[in-house]
Amino acid sequence: MSASKLVFYDLLCGTPNTCWSPSCWRTRLVLQHKRIPFDTVWVSYPDIASTVGHTQPGRDPVTLPVIKNGDTWVYDSWEIFLYLEQHFPSTEEIPSLIYPNVEAVYFFENWTHAGPVESLILWILPRMPAFLDESGREFFVRTREDQFGSLEEMAEGQQLEQAEGGFEPIEFLLKRYGPYIAGERVSYQDFVLLATLQWFDMCEPGCVRKIVNFFPTGHFARWYGMLHPLAVTQ
Template sequence: MSRRSAPRSPPTVITLYDAPGAGSQTWVPNIWRIRFILNYKRLPYRTVWVEFPDVERTLRAIGTPPSSRHADGRPIYTLPVIVDPTRNAQAPQILSNTNNIAEYLEACYPARPVFPEGSRALQTLFVHYIQEFVARPLLPIMVPITHDQLPERTQSHFRGASRSRTPMPSSSHPLPPGPQREHAWQLVKEQFDFLSIILDKNVGDGDGVVAQGHHLSYADFVLCSVLLWIEQMASHDGWARVREWNGGRWARLRQRCHDYMDVF
Protein backbone atom coordinates (compact mmCIF):
# COMPACT_ATOMS: atom_id res chain seq x y z
CA MET A 1 0.00 0.00 0.00
CA SER A 2 1.56 3.22 -1.09
CA ARG A 3 1.76 6.26 1.11
CA ARG A 4 0.59 9.55 -0.21
CA SER A 5 2.87 12.32 0.96
CA ALA A 6 1.25 15.22 2.72
CA PRO A 7 0.90 18.36 0.60
CA ARG A 8 3.79 20.71 1.05
CA SER A 9 2.92 23.82 3.00
CA PRO A 10 3.77 27.12 1.36
CA PRO A 11 6.88 28.79 2.77
CA THR A 12 6.25 31.13 5.68
CA VAL A 13 9.22 33.35 4.95
CA ILE A 14 9.75 35.96 2.26
CA THR A 15 10.77 34.54 -1.11
CA LEU A 16 13.19 36.54 -3.26
CA TYR A 17 13.31 35.70 -6.96
CA ASP A 18 16.83 36.16 -8.31
CA ALA A 19 18.69 35.50 -11.57
CA PRO A 20 21.77 33.28 -11.27
CA GLY A 21 25.16 34.01 -12.72
CA ALA A 22 27.75 31.26 -12.69
CA GLY A 23 26.22 28.58 -10.50
CA SER A 24 23.96 30.29 -7.96
CA GLN A 25 25.91 33.52 -7.86
CA THR A 26 23.83 36.63 -7.35
CA TRP A 27 25.09 39.53 -9.42
CA VAL A 28 22.26 41.79 -10.64
CA PRO A 29 22.66 45.22 -8.98
CA ASN A 30 18.91 45.84 -8.62
CA ILE A 31 18.46 42.47 -6.93
CA TRP A 32 21.46 43.04 -4.65
CA ARG A 33 19.67 46.17 -3.38
CA ILE A 34 16.76 44.08 -2.11
CA ARG A 35 19.00 41.37 -0.69
CA PHE A 36 20.89 44.03 1.24
CA ILE A 37 17.64 45.37 2.72
CA LEU A 38 16.43 41.90 3.71
CA ASN A 39 19.74 41.09 5.36
CA TYR A 40 20.07 44.48 7.05
CA LYS A 41 16.57 44.26 8.49
CA ARG A 42 17.27 40.65 9.53
CA LEU A 43 14.19 39.36 7.74
CA PRO A 44 14.12 35.59 7.14
CA TYR A 45 13.89 34.79 3.44
CA ARG A 46 14.74 32.20 0.83
CA THR A 47 15.95 32.56 -2.75
CA VAL A 48 14.33 31.07 -5.84
CA TRP A 49 16.66 31.14 -8.84
CA VAL A 50 15.07 31.93 -12.20
CA GLU A 51 17.05 32.03 -15.42
CA PHE A 52 16.15 34.91 -17.71
CA PRO A 53 14.37 32.75 -20.34
CA ASP A 54 11.95 31.63 -17.60
CA VAL A 55 11.30 35.00 -15.95
CA GLU A 56 8.05 35.99 -17.66
CA ARG A 57 6.50 32.51 -17.49
CA THR A 58 7.47 32.07 -13.83
CA LEU A 59 6.27 35.48 -12.72
CA ARG A 60 2.98 35.20 -14.59
CA ALA A 61 2.39 31.82 -12.94
CA ILE A 62 2.57 33.29 -9.43
CA GLY A 63 0.48 36.33 -10.30
CA THR A 64 3.23 38.94 -10.26
CA PRO A 65 2.27 42.43 -11.40
CA PRO A 66 4.39 43.69 -14.32
CA SER A 67 7.43 45.77 -13.43
CA SER A 68 6.52 48.25 -16.16
CA ARG A 69 5.00 48.32 -19.64
CA HIS A 70 6.15 48.87 -23.19
CA ALA A 71 4.95 51.95 -25.03
CA ASP A 72 2.26 49.83 -26.69
CA GLY A 73 0.99 48.59 -23.33
CA ARG A 74 2.57 45.13 -23.33
CA PRO A 75 3.66 44.12 -19.80
CA ILE A 76 7.33 43.82 -18.89
CA TYR A 77 8.32 41.25 -16.27
CA THR A 78 11.69 41.67 -14.59
CA LEU A 79 13.46 40.67 -11.39
CA PRO A 80 13.64 41.21 -8.47
CA VAL A 81 10.30 40.00 -7.20
CA ILE A 82 9.39 39.15 -3.62
CA VAL A 83 6.52 37.11 -2.23
CA ASP A 84 5.73 37.91 1.39
CA PRO A 85 3.30 35.50 3.12
CA THR A 86 4.34 36.49 6.64
CA ARG A 87 1.64 39.11 7.11
CA ASN A 88 -1.19 37.19 5.43
CA ALA A 89 -0.46 33.59 4.46
CA GLN A 90 -3.78 33.30 2.60
CA ALA A 91 -3.10 36.35 0.44
CA PRO A 92 0.66 36.90 0.28
CA GLN A 93 2.00 40.18 -1.02
CA ILE A 94 3.64 39.81 -4.43
CA LEU A 95 5.73 42.79 -5.49
CA SER A 96 7.88 43.64 -8.49
CA ASN A 97 10.03 46.68 -9.33
CA THR A 98 13.01 47.41 -7.11
CA ASN A 99 11.72 50.75 -5.86
CA ASN A 100 8.29 49.35 -4.97
CA ILE A 101 9.88 46.47 -3.05
CA ALA A 102 12.25 48.76 -1.16
CA GLU A 103 9.37 51.05 -0.16
CA TYR A 104 7.23 48.09 0.92
CA LEU A 105 9.96 46.55 3.09
CA GLU A 106 10.68 49.89 4.74
CA ALA A 107 6.99 50.57 5.44
CA CYS A 108 6.08 47.09 6.68
CA TYR A 109 9.31 46.35 8.55
CA PRO A 110 10.38 49.74 9.96
CA ALA A 111 12.94 48.34 12.43
CA ARG A 112 16.51 49.08 11.33
CA PRO A 113 15.40 51.68 8.75
CA VAL A 114 17.28 52.11 5.48
CA PHE A 115 15.61 55.53 5.05
CA PRO A 116 16.29 57.28 8.37
CA GLU A 117 13.85 60.05 9.17
CA GLY A 118 14.35 63.11 7.00
CA SER A 119 16.74 61.39 4.57
CA ARG A 120 14.44 60.13 1.83
CA ALA A 121 14.66 63.12 -0.52
CA LEU A 122 18.46 63.38 -0.40
CA GLN A 123 18.87 59.63 -0.69
CA THR A 124 16.60 59.63 -3.72
CA LEU A 125 18.82 62.22 -5.41
CA PHE A 126 21.94 60.23 -4.49
CA VAL A 127 20.45 57.03 -5.91
CA HIS A 128 19.41 58.83 -9.10
CA TYR A 129 22.97 60.03 -9.54
CA ILE A 130 24.35 56.52 -9.12
CA GLN A 131 21.89 55.11 -11.65
CA GLU A 132 22.36 57.77 -14.29
CA PHE A 133 25.98 58.82 -13.94
CA VAL A 134 27.77 55.83 -12.38
CA ALA A 135 25.94 52.71 -13.54
CA ARG A 136 25.07 53.95 -17.04
CA PRO A 137 28.69 54.65 -18.14
CA LEU A 138 29.55 51.14 -16.95
CA LEU A 139 27.14 49.47 -19.37
CA PRO A 140 29.42 49.40 -22.46
CA ILE A 141 32.10 47.70 -20.35
CA MET A 142 30.09 45.50 -18.02
CA VAL A 143 27.22 44.22 -20.18
CA PRO A 144 29.41 42.22 -22.59
CA ILE A 145 31.60 40.93 -19.76
CA THR A 146 28.52 39.89 -17.80
CA HIS A 147 26.83 38.28 -20.81
CA ASP A 148 29.76 35.96 -21.34
CA GLN A 149 29.58 34.69 -17.74
CA LEU A 150 25.89 33.87 -17.66
CA PRO A 151 24.54 30.31 -18.10
CA GLU A 152 24.64 29.22 -21.74
CA ARG A 153 20.86 28.97 -21.91
CA THR A 154 20.57 32.58 -20.78
CA GLN A 155 23.18 33.70 -23.31
CA SER A 156 21.21 31.97 -26.07
CA HIS A 157 18.05 33.69 -24.89
CA PHE A 158 19.62 37.13 -25.19
CA ARG A 159 21.22 36.36 -28.54
CA GLY A 160 17.83 35.35 -29.90
CA ALA A 161 15.75 38.12 -28.34
CA SER A 162 15.10 41.43 -30.00
CA ARG A 163 16.71 44.44 -28.36
CA SER A 164 13.32 45.97 -27.69
CA ARG A 165 12.21 43.04 -25.54
CA THR A 166 15.28 42.13 -23.52
CA PRO A 167 16.77 43.94 -20.53
CA MET A 168 20.32 43.11 -21.57
CA PRO A 169 21.79 43.59 -25.07
CA SER A 170 23.98 40.91 -26.58
CA SER A 171 27.76 41.02 -26.47
CA SER A 172 28.13 41.42 -30.22
CA HIS A 173 30.10 44.65 -29.82
CA PRO A 174 32.26 44.30 -26.69
CA LEU A 175 34.90 46.86 -25.91
CA PRO A 176 38.22 45.05 -26.49
CA PRO A 177 41.13 45.68 -24.14
CA GLY A 178 42.96 48.77 -25.28
CA PRO A 179 42.49 52.54 -25.58
CA GLN A 180 38.73 52.42 -26.13
CA ARG A 181 38.08 50.40 -22.99
CA GLU A 182 40.55 52.47 -20.98
CA HIS A 183 38.71 55.60 -22.07
CA ALA A 184 35.43 54.07 -20.91
CA TRP A 185 36.94 53.24 -17.50
CA GLN A 186 38.24 56.80 -17.26
CA LEU A 187 34.71 58.15 -17.78
CA VAL A 188 33.52 55.92 -14.96
CA LYS A 189 36.37 57.04 -12.71
CA GLU A 190 35.41 60.68 -13.20
CA GLN A 191 32.02 59.93 -11.67
CA PHE A 192 33.54 58.07 -8.74
CA ASP A 193 35.89 61.03 -8.24
CA PHE A 194 32.88 63.33 -8.01
CA LEU A 195 31.16 61.00 -5.51
CA SER A 196 34.35 60.99 -3.46
CA ILE A 197 34.34 64.81 -3.32
CA ILE A 198 30.73 64.74 -2.10
CA LEU A 199 31.45 62.12 0.56
CA ASP A 200 34.48 64.08 1.74
CA LYS A 201 32.01 66.66 3.01
CA ASN A 202 30.94 64.09 5.63
CA VAL A 203 34.43 63.99 7.13
CA GLY A 204 34.11 65.51 10.59
CA ASP A 205 30.35 64.89 10.62
CA GLY A 206 30.75 61.24 9.70
CA ASP A 207 33.20 58.56 8.68
CA GLY A 208 33.60 59.79 5.08
CA VAL A 209 32.56 56.36 3.76
CA VAL A 210 28.77 56.11 4.05
CA ALA A 211 26.28 58.59 2.65
CA GLN A 212 24.46 59.29 5.93
CA GLY A 213 27.59 60.01 7.94
CA HIS A 214 27.88 57.05 10.31
CA HIS A 215 25.14 54.53 9.57
CA LEU A 216 24.48 52.47 6.47
CA SER A 217 21.43 53.42 4.45
CA TYR A 218 19.74 52.55 1.17
CA ALA A 219 22.06 54.87 -0.77
CA ASP A 220 25.09 52.87 0.39
CA PHE A 221 23.47 49.60 -0.59
CA VAL A 222 22.67 50.95 -4.06
CA LEU A 223 26.28 52.00 -4.62
CA CYS A 224 27.67 48.81 -3.12
CA SER A 225 25.42 46.78 -5.44
CA VAL A 226 27.24 48.37 -8.38
CA LEU A 227 30.60 47.61 -6.75
CA LEU A 228 29.63 43.96 -6.31
CA TRP A 229 28.57 43.74 -9.96
CA ILE A 230 32.04 44.94 -10.95
CA GLU A 231 33.76 42.66 -8.44
CA GLN A 232 31.83 39.54 -9.39
CA MET A 233 31.88 39.93 -13.15
CA ALA A 234 35.11 41.90 -13.79
CA SER A 235 37.34 41.17 -10.83
CA HIS A 236 40.63 41.56 -12.71
CA ASP A 237 39.89 44.32 -15.22
CA GLY A 238 37.36 46.18 -13.09
CA TRP A 239 37.42 45.67 -9.34
CA ALA A 240 41.22 45.54 -9.25
CA ARG A 241 41.24 49.19 -10.34
CA VAL A 242 38.04 50.47 -8.68
CA ARG A 243 39.11 49.25 -5.24
CA GLU A 244 42.22 51.46 -5.49
CA TRP A 245 40.43 54.60 -6.63
CA ASN A 246 40.07 57.53 -4.22
CA GLY A 247 42.42 56.11 -1.65
CA GLY A 248 40.60 52.80 -1.35
CA ARG A 249 37.29 54.44 -0.38
CA TRP A 250 35.15 51.97 -2.38
CA ALA A 251 36.87 48.95 -0.89
CA ARG A 252 36.09 50.42 2.54
CA LEU A 253 32.44 50.88 1.59
CA ARG A 254 32.28 47.28 0.42
CA GLN A 255 33.74 46.18 3.73
CA ARG A 256 31.16 48.23 5.65
CA CYS A 257 28.42 46.37 3.77
CA HIS A 258 30.06 42.97 4.15
CA ASP A 259 27.86 41.73 7.00
CA TYR A 260 24.78 42.08 4.80
CA MET A 261 25.99 40.10 1.79
CA ASP A 262 24.62 36.70 2.80
CA VAL A 263 22.75 34.70 0.17
CA PHE A 264 20.03 32.46 1.62
Protein backbone atom coordinates (compact mmCIF):
# COMPACT_ATOMS: atom_id res chain seq x y z
CA MET A 1 0.00 0.00 0.00
CA SER A 2 1.66 3.28 -1.05
CA ALA A 3 1.90 6.00 1.62
CA SER A 4 0.38 8.76 -0.50
CA LYS A 5 -2.72 6.93 -1.67
CA LEU A 6 -6.06 7.60 -0.08
CA VAL A 7 -7.25 4.68 2.05
CA PHE A 8 -10.87 3.58 1.97
CA TYR A 9 -12.20 1.42 4.83
CA ASP A 10 -14.96 -0.72 3.35
CA LEU A 11 -17.15 -3.38 4.95
CA LEU A 12 -16.21 -6.99 4.36
CA CYS A 13 -18.61 -9.72 3.27
CA GLY A 14 -18.17 -13.42 2.45
CA THR A 15 -17.08 -12.83 -1.16
CA PRO A 16 -13.57 -11.40 -1.52
CA ASN A 17 -13.18 -7.90 -2.93
CA THR A 18 -16.92 -7.31 -3.07
CA CYS A 19 -18.51 -4.08 -1.95
CA TRP A 20 -22.04 -4.54 -0.61
CA SER A 21 -22.84 -1.88 2.00
CA PRO A 22 -25.05 0.93 0.68
CA SER A 23 -23.08 3.58 2.55
CA CYS A 24 -19.73 2.21 1.38
CA TRP A 25 -20.93 1.87 -2.22
CA ARG A 26 -21.69 5.60 -2.23
CA THR A 27 -18.12 6.42 -1.30
CA ARG A 28 -16.68 3.83 -3.66
CA LEU A 29 -18.74 5.10 -6.59
CA VAL A 30 -17.55 8.66 -5.96
CA LEU A 31 -13.89 7.61 -5.66
CA GLN A 32 -14.09 5.54 -8.82
CA HIS A 33 -16.04 8.17 -10.75
CA LYS A 34 -13.55 10.89 -9.83
CA ARG A 35 -10.70 8.50 -10.66
CA ILE A 36 -9.08 9.10 -7.30
CA PRO A 37 -6.39 6.48 -6.65
CA PHE A 38 -7.15 4.58 -3.44
CA ASP A 39 -6.41 1.39 -1.54
CA THR A 40 -9.21 -0.54 0.15
CA VAL A 41 -8.96 -1.95 3.66
CA TRP A 42 -11.73 -4.51 4.11
CA VAL A 43 -13.06 -4.57 7.67
CA SER A 44 -15.39 -7.15 9.19
CA TYR A 45 -18.28 -5.88 11.35
CA PRO A 46 -16.72 -6.86 14.71
CA ASP A 47 -13.44 -5.09 13.81
CA ILE A 48 -14.93 -1.73 12.81
CA ALA A 49 -14.58 -0.17 16.28
CA SER A 50 -10.97 -1.28 16.78
CA THR A 51 -9.97 -0.18 13.27
CA VAL A 52 -11.64 3.23 12.93
CA GLY A 53 -13.27 3.86 16.35
CA HIS A 54 -10.81 6.71 17.04
CA THR A 55 -12.40 8.68 14.17
CA GLN A 56 -15.84 8.67 15.81
CA PRO A 57 -15.36 9.25 19.54
CA GLY A 58 -18.47 8.49 21.60
CA ARG A 59 -20.40 7.18 18.60
CA ASP A 60 -22.21 3.87 18.95
CA PRO A 61 -22.11 2.01 16.67
CA VAL A 62 -18.96 3.11 14.92
CA THR A 63 -19.69 2.86 11.20
CA LEU A 64 -18.08 2.56 7.80
CA PRO A 65 -17.28 4.06 5.36
CA VAL A 66 -14.23 5.91 6.59
CA ILE A 67 -11.43 7.37 4.49
CA LYS A 68 -7.92 8.49 5.34
CA ASN A 69 -6.31 11.02 3.05
CA GLY A 70 -2.80 11.88 4.21
CA ASP A 71 -3.30 12.67 7.90
CA THR A 72 -7.00 13.43 7.53
CA TRP A 73 -9.65 10.94 8.57
CA VAL A 74 -13.26 11.42 7.45
CA TYR A 75 -16.25 9.29 8.37
CA ASP A 76 -19.89 9.19 7.22
CA SER A 77 -20.63 8.84 3.52
CA TRP A 78 -22.17 12.31 3.27
CA GLU A 79 -19.19 14.04 4.93
CA ILE A 80 -16.84 11.97 2.78
CA PHE A 81 -18.73 13.00 -0.34
CA LEU A 82 -18.45 16.71 0.56
CA TYR A 83 -14.77 16.27 1.42
CA LEU A 84 -14.01 14.56 -1.89
CA GLU A 85 -15.91 17.20 -3.84
CA GLN A 86 -13.89 19.90 -2.09
CA HIS A 87 -10.45 18.27 -2.22
CA PHE A 88 -10.71 16.62 -5.64
CA PRO A 89 -12.39 19.40 -7.58
CA SER A 90 -14.38 18.72 -10.68
CA THR A 91 -12.95 19.14 -14.14
CA GLU A 92 -14.56 19.66 -17.51
CA GLU A 93 -14.26 15.95 -18.11
CA ILE A 94 -15.53 14.97 -14.64
CA PRO A 95 -18.08 17.55 -13.52
CA SER A 96 -19.23 17.94 -9.93
CA LEU A 97 -21.61 15.33 -8.55
CA ILE A 98 -23.39 18.08 -6.62
CA TYR A 99 -26.15 18.82 -9.09
CA PRO A 100 -28.47 20.73 -9.25
CA ASN A 101 -27.53 21.91 -5.73
CA VAL A 102 -26.40 20.47 -2.41
CA GLU A 103 -29.82 20.81 -0.79
CA ALA A 104 -31.54 18.72 -3.46
CA VAL A 105 -28.82 16.09 -3.27
CA TYR A 106 -29.03 15.91 0.53
CA PHE A 107 -32.80 15.66 0.43
CA PHE A 108 -32.63 12.78 -2.05
CA GLU A 109 -30.08 10.96 0.11
CA ASN A 110 -32.41 11.15 3.10
CA TRP A 111 -35.49 10.32 1.06
CA THR A 112 -33.83 7.11 -0.15
CA HIS A 113 -33.89 5.87 3.45
CA ALA A 114 -37.39 7.07 4.13
CA GLY A 115 -38.89 5.69 0.90
CA PRO A 116 -37.28 2.71 -0.86
CA VAL A 117 -35.25 1.38 2.08
CA GLU A 118 -38.05 1.66 4.61
CA SER A 119 -40.43 -0.12 2.24
CA LEU A 120 -38.22 -3.20 2.28
CA ILE A 121 -36.12 -3.07 5.46
CA LEU A 122 -37.83 -6.05 7.15
CA TRP A 123 -37.26 -8.06 3.96
CA ILE A 124 -33.59 -6.95 3.77
CA LEU A 125 -32.23 -7.42 7.30
CA PRO A 126 -33.01 -11.15 7.63
CA ARG A 127 -31.31 -11.79 4.27
CA MET A 128 -28.02 -10.15 5.21
CA PRO A 129 -26.39 -12.92 7.30
CA ALA A 130 -26.31 -15.19 4.23
CA PHE A 131 -23.79 -13.04 2.37
CA LEU A 132 -21.62 -11.81 5.27
CA ASP A 133 -18.24 -13.24 6.27
CA GLU A 134 -18.34 -15.64 9.20
CA SER A 135 -17.40 -13.26 12.02
CA GLY A 136 -19.42 -10.47 10.43
CA ARG A 137 -22.44 -12.78 10.33
CA GLU A 138 -22.11 -13.74 13.99
CA PHE A 139 -21.77 -10.06 15.00
CA PHE A 140 -24.61 -8.89 12.79
CA VAL A 141 -27.10 -11.51 13.95
CA ARG A 142 -26.24 -11.00 17.63
CA THR A 143 -26.39 -7.19 17.55
CA ARG A 144 -29.50 -6.96 15.34
CA GLU A 145 -31.39 -9.60 17.34
CA ASP A 146 -30.51 -7.76 20.59
CA GLN A 147 -32.00 -4.67 19.00
CA PHE A 148 -34.97 -5.98 16.98
CA GLY A 149 -35.64 -9.58 18.10
CA SER A 150 -35.62 -12.67 15.90
CA LEU A 151 -34.56 -12.03 12.29
CA GLU A 152 -36.42 -15.13 11.23
CA GLU A 153 -39.67 -13.77 12.63
CA MET A 154 -38.94 -10.38 11.07
CA ALA A 155 -38.86 -12.00 7.62
CA GLU A 156 -42.34 -13.49 7.96
CA GLY A 157 -44.80 -12.10 5.42
CA GLN A 158 -42.27 -9.74 3.82
CA GLN A 159 -42.47 -9.55 0.01
CA LEU A 160 -40.29 -7.89 -2.61
CA GLU A 161 -43.47 -6.39 -4.09
CA GLN A 162 -43.58 -4.01 -1.10
CA ALA A 163 -40.83 -2.06 -2.88
CA GLU A 164 -43.17 -0.99 -5.67
CA GLY A 165 -44.70 1.87 -3.67
CA GLY A 166 -41.28 2.89 -2.34
CA PHE A 167 -39.79 3.22 -5.82
CA GLU A 168 -42.77 4.61 -7.72
CA PRO A 169 -41.60 8.24 -7.38
CA ILE A 170 -38.35 7.24 -9.11
CA GLU A 171 -40.20 5.91 -12.16
CA PHE A 172 -42.34 9.08 -12.30
CA LEU A 173 -39.30 11.33 -11.92
CA LEU A 174 -37.29 9.54 -14.61
CA LYS A 175 -40.25 9.46 -16.95
CA ARG A 176 -40.75 13.20 -16.75
CA TYR A 177 -37.24 14.54 -16.19
CA GLY A 178 -34.71 11.70 -16.80
CA PRO A 179 -32.63 10.04 -17.98
CA TYR A 180 -30.75 10.67 -14.68
CA ILE A 181 -32.25 11.47 -11.30
CA ALA A 182 -31.30 15.15 -11.60
CA GLY A 183 -32.05 15.37 -15.32
CA GLU A 184 -29.48 15.48 -18.07
CA ARG A 185 -26.38 14.47 -16.18
CA VAL A 186 -25.21 12.04 -13.57
CA SER A 187 -25.11 13.27 -9.97
CA TYR A 188 -24.59 11.87 -6.49
CA GLN A 189 -28.31 11.06 -6.38
CA ASP A 190 -27.76 8.37 -9.02
CA PHE A 191 -24.96 6.90 -6.94
CA VAL A 192 -27.05 6.91 -3.75
CA LEU A 193 -29.80 5.01 -5.52
CA LEU A 194 -27.43 2.60 -7.23
CA ALA A 195 -25.67 1.95 -3.89
CA THR A 196 -29.00 1.07 -2.31
CA LEU A 197 -29.89 -1.29 -5.15
CA GLN A 198 -26.50 -3.02 -4.94
CA TRP A 199 -27.29 -3.84 -1.32
CA PHE A 200 -30.73 -5.20 -2.24
CA ASP A 201 -29.15 -7.39 -4.93
CA MET A 202 -26.75 -8.93 -2.40
CA CYS A 203 -29.81 -9.94 -0.36
CA GLU A 204 -31.34 -11.72 -3.34
CA PRO A 205 -29.35 -11.74 -6.57
CA GLY A 206 -31.50 -10.54 -9.45
CA CYS A 207 -34.10 -8.84 -7.26
CA VAL A 208 -33.30 -5.39 -8.65
CA ARG A 209 -34.23 -6.48 -12.17
CA LYS A 210 -37.57 -7.55 -10.73
CA ILE A 211 -38.00 -4.23 -8.90
CA VAL A 212 -37.28 -2.07 -11.95
CA ASN A 213 -39.62 -4.26 -13.99
CA PHE A 214 -42.49 -3.49 -11.60
CA PHE A 215 -42.87 -0.41 -13.81
CA PRO A 216 -43.87 -1.32 -17.38
CA THR A 217 -43.23 2.24 -18.58
CA GLY A 218 -39.56 1.21 -18.34
CA HIS A 219 -37.76 4.41 -17.31
CA PHE A 220 -36.36 2.99 -14.08
CA ALA A 221 -35.25 -0.14 -15.96
CA ARG A 222 -33.45 2.02 -18.53
CA TRP A 223 -31.77 4.04 -15.79
CA TYR A 224 -30.61 0.82 -14.12
CA GLY A 225 -29.23 -0.43 -17.43
CA MET A 226 -27.20 2.79 -17.71
CA LEU A 227 -25.97 2.95 -14.11
CA HIS A 228 -25.41 -0.66 -13.21
CA PRO A 229 -22.15 -1.05 -15.21
CA LEU A 230 -20.58 1.51 -12.83
CA ALA A 231 -21.04 -0.80 -9.87
CA VAL A 232 -17.72 -2.59 -10.24
CA THR A 233 -15.49 -3.02 -7.20
CA GLN A 234 -12.16 -1.70 -8.53
